[in-house]
Amino acid sequence: MEIHPASISLEKCIGVCYAWLLVANQTRKTNGNLQEIGYMTQQRSREFNAMALGMVARVALSGLLDTLLLWGFSRAGVIEPEIALLYGMVVVIVNGIFYLLIRSGVNRRYKYPSMMFPQMVTALLMQTAFMIMAPHVGYLFLINFFIIYGFGVLGLSTFWYVVSWLIGSLALVLAFSVMGSHLSFPVATNFSQLLVCLSFILTLGRCIYLANMLSRMQRKMTEKNQQLVQAMKRVQELATRDELTNIENRRSLMEILAVEQKRFQRGGTPFCIAILDLDGFKSVNDNFGHAAGDMVLKTFVEIVRNEMRLSDHFARYGGDEFVLVLTGTTVSEGVTALDRICAETEVYDWSKFGQGIVLTASIGITDFRPGETIDAAFQRADMALYAAKSAGRNRVMISPDSFDTSSDGTTIRAF
Numbered sequence: 001m002e003i004h005p006a007s008i009s010l011e012k013c014i015g016v017c018y019a020w021l022l023v024a025n026q027t028r029k030t031n032g033n034l035q036e037i038g039y040m041t042q043q044r045s046r047e048f049n050a051m052a053l054g055m056v057a058r059v060a061l062s063g064l065l066d067t068l069l070l071w072g073f074s075r076a077g078v079i080e081p082e083i084a085l086l087y088g089m090v091v092v093i094v095n096g097i098f099y100l101l102i103r104s105g106v107n108r109r110y111k112y113p114s115m116m117f118p119q120m121v122t123a124l125l126m127q128t129a130f131m132i133m134a135p136h137v138g139y140l141f142l143i144n145f146f147i148i149y150g151f152g153v154l155g156l157s158t159f160w161y162v163v164s165w166l167i168g169s170l171a172l173v174l175a176f177s178v179m180g181s182h183l184s185f186p187v188a189t190n191f192s193q194l195l196v197c198l199s200f201i202l203t204l205g206r207c208i209y210l211a212n213m214l215s216r217m218q219r220k221m222t223e224k225n226q227q228l229v230q231a232m233k234r235v236q237e238l239a240t241r242d243e244l245t246n247i248e249n250r251r252s253l254m255e256i257l258a259v260e261q262k263r264f265q266r267g268g269t270p271f272c273i274a275i276l277d278l279d280g281f282k283s284v285n286d287n288f289g290h291a292a293g294d295m296v297l298k299t300f301v302e303i304v305r306n307e308m309r310l311s312d313h314f315a316r317y318g319g320d321e322f323v324l325v326l327t328g329t330t331v332s333e334g335v336t337a338l339d340r341i342c343a344e345t346e347v348y349d350w351s352k353f354g355q356g357i358v359l360t361a362s363i364g365i366t367d368f369r370p371g372e373t374i375d376a377a378f379q380r381a382d383m384a385l386y387a388a389k390s391a392g393r394n395r396v397m398i399s400p401d402s403f404d405t406s407s408d409g410t411t412i413r414a415f
């Protein structure tokens, strides 16, 4: 068997490996760490296992392609046929073991259930062993290093990627120190040249396949991220908005008030709390049904929104009770806006929701005062609302000790 070795320098090979590793690691970062998908629900666990089994099948297929090439080289007289046979057997046995480990769920006992790292190390050591056993086709095992690290991109964390690189480097040093002078390109005959050419074509194909897999995964992840962002937005909405009227809910109101309280304490920016309640709303429900009641509530919200400033906050406190937080506003300024709301509610044509419906609103308002709690201010506003109801409804009442003059200077409705 005549061999024409084309020498491969150790530095060149390690240099190329290093460059590939850098590119691969960059891609891995972009695609996120699949191993971290390890913490998952049963459904995700099944999907993950299917993916891991798919990877094992792909690795096995790649190994069988190499077996075919080795068989070709044995036909060309470059290596003994036993090498091809042994390679094929090792591929089947090793991948069979990983298949069974994943299939039986043993992998789920580990923090990183993809088993990518042990698969990679096994593959690296296997290539090294065959490089030593069959140095005349050593280039074939050498270029497989690139494929192996390419697979690693799909699922290794930075730490394990570096560890696998160190292991691969040591394996290369071992192979070159043992067989360096015998490693060669078998290009003595046309047939073996054809096989070498074919092996490079197949390697390129596998690299392209991997790149394509990565880009598909990236697209899928982008899609999933978008879905996640939408879901988070929806959760946020459900947690902070009232479903019927789409204004802030009670929980969100409490957060808003806490923020305004802090702002007041820092810079003294005044704000007022107004509680609004529809008068006789229950009778709408009783006489015209819940759906009509809902329409009334939504319409009332629109009336208030048309009168409030953009900087104000409007929340549904519960039932037909609403709260307006009037920011940067004194009581007298707030009362002007609230009077308009009362007037608009009174003149609105509610009869479109049920014949004869006439509705008004009662409102209690207070300003927030230094050193007090939100609860204390809230209670005052509630008392003012109660006073408005007691005084005959359809009016705005101010809590005691608030500024007692309206914007036009006349005494207004403190009780």
Ligand SMILES: Nc1nc2c(ncn2[C@@H]2O[C@H](COP(=O)(O)OP(=O)(O)OP(=O)(O)O)[C@@H](O)[C@H]2O)c(=O)[nH]1
Pocket (backbone or CB within 6 Å): 244, 277, 278, 279, 280, 281, 282, 283, 285, 289, 290, 291, 292, 293, 294, 297, 318, 319, 320, 389
């Ligand atoms: N349609 C509808 N009704 C609701 C909703 N939430 C609470 N309610 C009803 O709103 C009514 C509120 O009761 P009250 O505040 O006592 O009714 P009111 O007639 O306005 O009484 P005053 O405030 O004293 O004038 C109750 O009948 C609740 O069942 C809702 O989301 N939709």
